[in-house]
Amino acid sequence: MVLKAFFPTCCVSADSGLLxxxxxxxxxxxxxxxxxxxxxxxxxxxxxxxxxxxxxxxxVAVLGTWCHCRQEPEESLGRFLESLxxxxxxxxxxxxxxxxxxxxxxxxxxxxxxxxxxGAPGEDQVxxxxxxxRQVLLSQLHLPTVLPDRQAGATTASTGVLAAVxxxxxxxxxxxxxxxxxxxPVRLSxxxxxxxxASILAELARRAxxxxxxxxxxxxxxxxxxxxxxxxxxxxxxxxxxxxxxxEQLRHRLEHLTLIFSxxxxxxPAQLTRKANTVASVLLDVALGLMLLSWLHxxxxxxxxxxxxxxxxDHVAEELQHLLQWLMGAPAGLxxxxxxxxxxxxxxxxxxxxxxxxxxxxxxxxxxxxxxxGLSACLGLTVALSLLSDIIALLTFHIYCFYVYGxxxxxxxxxxxxxxxxxxxxxxxxxxxxxxxxxxxxxDQLFIGTLLFTILLFLLPTTALYYxxxxxxxxxxxxxxxxxxxxxxLINSLPLYSLGLRLCRxxxxxxxxxxxxxxxxxxxxxxxxxxxxxxxxxxxxxxxRLPSCGCHPKHSWGALCRKLFLGELIYPWRQRGDKQD
Amino acid sequence: MEDERxxxxxxxGRLALQRRYYSPSCREFCLSxxxxxxxxxxxxxxxxxxxxxxxxxxxxxxxxxSAAIFITLLGLLGYLHFVKIDQxxxxxxxxxxxxxxxxxxxxxxxxxxIEMGKVKDIVINEAIYMKVIYYLCILLxxxxxxxxxxxxxxxxxxxxxxxxxxxxxxxxxHSLQPPPPRLKKSSCLSLLRTWDYRCAPPRLANFFFYF
Numbered sequence: 174m175v176l177k178a179f180f181p182t183c184c185v186s187a188d189s190g191l192l193x194x195x196x197x198x199x200x201x202x203x204x205x206x207x208x209x210x211x212x213x214x215x216x217x218x219x220x221x222x223x224x225x226x227x228x229x230x231x232x233v234a235v236l237g238t239w240c241h242c243r244q245e246p247e248e249s250l251g252r253f254l255e256s257l258x259x260x261x262x263x264x265x266x267x268x269x270x271x272x273x274x275x276x277x278x279x280x281x282x283x284x285x286x287x288x289x290x291x292g293a294p295g296e297d298q299v300x301x302x303x304x305x306x307r308q309v310l311l312s313q314l315h316l317p318t319v320l321p322d323r324q325a326g327a328t329t330a331s332t333g334v335l336a337a338v339x340x341x342x343x344x345x346x347x348x349x350x351x352x353x354x355x356x357x358p359v360r361l362s363x364x365x366x367x368x369x370x371a372s373i374l375a376e377l378a379r380r381a382x383x384x385x386x387x388x389x390x391x392x393x394x395x396x397x398x399x400x401x402x403x404x405x406x407x408x409x410x411x412x413x414x415x416x417x418x419x420x421e422q423l424r425h426r427l428e429h430l431t432l433i434f435s436x437x438x439x440x441x442p443a444q445l446t447r448k449a450n451t452v453a454s455v456l457l458d459v460a461l462g463l464m465l466l467s468w469l470h471x472x473x474x475x476x477x478x479x480x481x482x483x484x485x486x487d488h489v490a491e492e493l494q495h496l497l498q499w500l501m502g503a504p505a506g507l508x509x510x511x512x513x514x515x516x517x518x519x520x521x522x523x524x525x526x527x528x529x530x531x532x533x534x535x536x537x538x539x540x541x542x543x544x545x546x547g548l549s550a551c552l553g554l555t556v557a558l559s560l561l562s563d564i565i566a567l568l569t570f571h572i573y574c575f576y577v578y579g580x581x582x583x584x585x586x587x588x589x590x591x592x593x594x595x596x597x598x599x600x601x602x603x604x605x606x607x608x609x610x611x612x613x614x615x616x617d618q619l620f621i622g623t624l625l626f627t628i629l630l631f632l633l634p635t636t637a638l639y640y641x642x643x644x645x646x647x648x649x650x651x652x653x654x655x656x657x658x659x660x661x662x663l664i665n666s667l668p669l670y671s672l673g674l675r676l677c678r679x680x681x682x683x684x685x686x687x688x689x690x691x692x693x694x695x696x697x698x699x700x701x702x703x704x705x706x707x708x709x710x711x712x713x714x715x716x717x718r719l720p721s722c723g724c725h726p727k728h729s730w731g732a733l734c735r736k737l738f739l740g741e742l743i744y745p746w747r748q749r750g751d752k753q754d
Numbered sequence: 755m756e757d758e759r760x761x762x763x764x765x766x767g768r769l770a771l772q773r774r775y776y777s778p779s780c781r782e783f784c785l786s787x788x789x790x791x792x793x794x795x796x797x798x799x800x801x802x803x804x805x806x807x808x809x810x811x812x813x814x815x816x817x818x819x820s821a822a823i824f825i826t827l828l829g830l831l832g833y834l835h836f837v838k839i840d841q842x843x844x845x846x847x848x849x850x851x852x853x854x855x856x857x858x859x860x861x862x863x864x865x866x867x868i869e870m871g872k873v874k875d876i877v878i879n880e881a882i883y884m885k886v887i888y889y890l891c892i893l894l895x896x897x898x899x900x901x902x903x904x905x906x907x908x909x910x911x912x913x914x915x916x917x918x919x920x921x922x923x924x925x926x927x928h929s930l931q932p933p934p935p936r937l938k939k940s941s942c943l944s945l946l947r948t949w950d951y952r953c954a955p956p957r958l959a960n961f962f963f964y965f
Contacts, residue, residue: 333869687865
C-alpha cells in the first residue's frame with residue numbers, strides 16, 4: 174500500500190525539526206500532529222510524549238524528520254538526521270524535505286527491518302495529504318455508519334482512514350495546549366503555537382452559569398413538584414389536562430427548560446448540541462411570542478377581537494341553522510324521509526339554540542378572558558397557538574357534538590343492517606369463534622328481521638346525509654387544528670443552532686472530505702489537499718431534530734376512510750399517551 | 755499526462771472526456787458537457803412570455819406579466835443551480851478512495867468521496883433506453899452483512915455515455931499500466947483494464963429498463 178502522510182498546513186513553513194504524530198499501521202498512514210524544533214534534549218522529548226500518551230490515550234510518537242532549509246541538505250546534516258532515527262526508533266522512518274521558497278517536496282519512508290514479502294523494496298512510496306488542523310479538530314464527522322461521537326474508542330481496521338485521522342486529531346488536544354510563549358522544555362509548531370485561542374465572554378459565561386443554573390433548576394423543580402401534586406390527578410382536572418393541547422405544550426416546555434438548566438454537564442457533543450438547539454428553540458419561541466404580544470396589545474386590538482368574536486359565533490350558528498333548514502327540505506333534489514328528517518332537524522336546531530344562549534351569557538367576559546389569554550403569549554408563541562387551537566375546539570364544540578350524534582346513529586344503523594343482511598342469507602356472527610356461521614332461523618324471526626331490514630334500509634339515506642354533512646364540518650375543524658399543531662411542532666423541533674452552525678461555520682458539521690490534487694511534477698511525490706465537505710441542510714435537520722410532542726396522524730389514509738365508512742369516531746390528532754375512545 | 759477524446763451522449767450532444775494521469779496511484783477522468791445554448795434559452799423565454807401575454811389580453815391583469823418575469827428568472831436560476839451540470843470529474847486515488855465531483859453551471863460543486871475500504875466491487879450494468887447503453891457502478895459494502903451490498907453508486911450520474919458494444923473507451927486501458935504487484939487491494943484499477951468488450955464481459959450485473 175502507498176504510505177499516506179497527513180501533514181498540517183500550519184507546519185508547512187515551520188523550521189526544521191522532528192515530526193510528532195501517530196502511525197496507523199492498518200491503513201498504512203502517518204498522521205503528523207506537530208513539528209518539534211531543534212535544539213531539544215531527547216530524554217525530555219520522550220517524557221513529553223509519554224505524558225501526552227497517558228493523557229489522551231493516543232499512541233503519539235516521533236515519526237521522522239522535517240527539513241526546511243535554503244538548499245539541499247548537506248552531508249553532515251544528512252548524517253545527523255539519520256542518527257536521530259537511532260535515538261527515536263520508529264518503523265517506518267519518514268524524511269520530509271522542502272526547499273525554502275520552493276513548491277515541490279521530497280519524501281522518503283525507510284524500513285530498517287528486512288521486508289517480509291519478497292520483491293518489496295525497503296522504501297515505500299509516499300503520498301502527502303495536507304489538512305487544516307484547526308478545522309479537523311473542531312469538526313464532527315457524520316459518516317453514514319459511524320455516529321458523531323468522539324468517544325468511539327480506539328479505531329479499528331473496520332473504520333476508515335478518515336475516521337482514524339479525525340479521531341487522532343480530536344483526541345490529541347493535550348498536545349496543542351502549549352504555545353510559543355510558554356517556557357517549556359521543548360518548542361512545538363502546531364495550529365495553536367502562535368497563541369492559544371480563548372474568549373473572555375465564554376469564560377465569564379462559564380463562571381456565571383454555575384450559580385444561575387442552580388437557582389433556576391431549583392425553581393423549576395418546585396414548579397414540577399406543584400404540577401405533580403395530587404389535586405391535578407383528580408378526575409375533572411386530569412381529564413382537562415389530557416384533552417387541552419396547551420397543557421401538553423406547557424409540559425413539553427417545562428421539560429426543555431429543566432434540560433437546559435440542569436446542573437449536570439453534557440457528556441458528549443450530541444447532548445451539548447441538543448442543549449444548544451433547545452436553548453435556540455426556546456429563545457425563538459419567546460421572541461416571537463413577545464412580538465405577538467406587542468402587536469396584540471397595541472392599538473386596542475384585543476378590544477376589536479373581542480367585539481368581533483361574539484358576532485362571528487352568532488354568524489356560524491345562523492349558518493348552521495340555514496344548513497339544517499336546507500337538510501329538512503329537499504337537499505340537492507334528494508327525497509328524504511319526512512318524519513325522521515323533521516325529528517333530527519329539530520333535535521339539532523334545539524342544540525344550536527342552547528349554544529347561542531350560552532355564547533350570549535358569556536359575552537360580557539370575553540374581553541377580559543382574551544386579555545389574559547393574550548398575556549400567555551409571553552411564555553412563547555407555541556403556547557399562544559395551542560391556546561388558539563383549544564379556543565377553536567371550544568367554540569366549535571356544538572359541531573363536535575353533532576358529529577358524535579350523527580356518527581353514533583349511522584354506526585348503529587350500519588351494524589343493524591349488516592347483521593340483518595346476514596340473517597337474510599341465513600348466517601350469524603359467532604362471537605365465540607369470531608367468524609360468520611350458518612344458522613337456522615324460525616319463520617317469525619325471519620319475518621321480523623326482514624321487516625326491520627327494509628325499514629333500516631329505507632331510512633339509510635337520511636341518516637347518511639346528516640352524517641356526511643356533519644363529518645365534513647368536523648373534518649374542516651380538524652384540518653384547521655391540525656395546521657396549527659403542525660406550526661407548533663415546527664417551532665418545537667427545528668434545530669436552529671445546528672442550522673446556524675452549518676450556515677456560518679460549515680466545517681464544524683462534516684459529511685466527509687474532498688481532495689484536490691496540487692501542482693504535480695513527474696518524479697515527485699503526489700500532493701493532495703484535504704478539505705471538509707459540509708453536511709447538506711436536509712441531513713442537518715434530519716440528524717439534529719428535537720423530539721416533538723408526537724401529534725401527527727395516527728391512522729393511514731386507508732384506515733381513516735374505513736372508519737369514516739363504518740361510522741366509527743375519528744380523532745386524527747390524538748396526543749401521545751391518550752387512551753383510545 | 756493529459757488526453758482528450760470526444761463522444762456523444764444518448765440525446766446526440768457532444769461530450770468531451772479528458773484523462774489526466776498524475777502518478778501511478780492517481781488518475782482523473784473529467785467529462786465536460788455542452789454549455790447552455792442561447793437558442794434553447796431564447797425559445798423557452800419567448801414561449802413563456804407569449805403565453806403570459808395571451809393570458810394578459812384575456813384577463814386584463816398586469817400581475818400576470820410580472821409573475822411571468824418572476825417565474826422565468828426563478829426557473830432559470832433554479833435550472834442553472836440544480837439541474838445543469840457543466841462538468842463531472844472522477845478522481846481515483848490508490849488506497850485512499852474514489853471521488854466524484856459534479857460542477858453545476860452556477861458554480862456549485864457537489865462532491866462525494868467513497869473510501870477504498872467501503873468499495874465492494876465495480877461492475878458494468880446494462881440499461882435499455884431506446885438502445886442498449888452501459889454504465890459503470892460502484893458497489894458499497896454493507897457494514898451489517900458481510901456479503902450484502904448497501905448501495906449501488908453509478909459513476910457519472912447525470913451524463914450517460916453511449917458506449918457501443920465495441921466500446922470506444924477500450925483504448926483507455928492502454929494508458930493504464932498494469933498495476934504494480936504491491937497494489938493487491940485496488941480492484942478498481944484492475945477492472946478498468948477489462949473495459950474492452952471485444953472479449954467476453956467480466957460481469958453483467960442487471961438489466962435496467964428506462965422509458
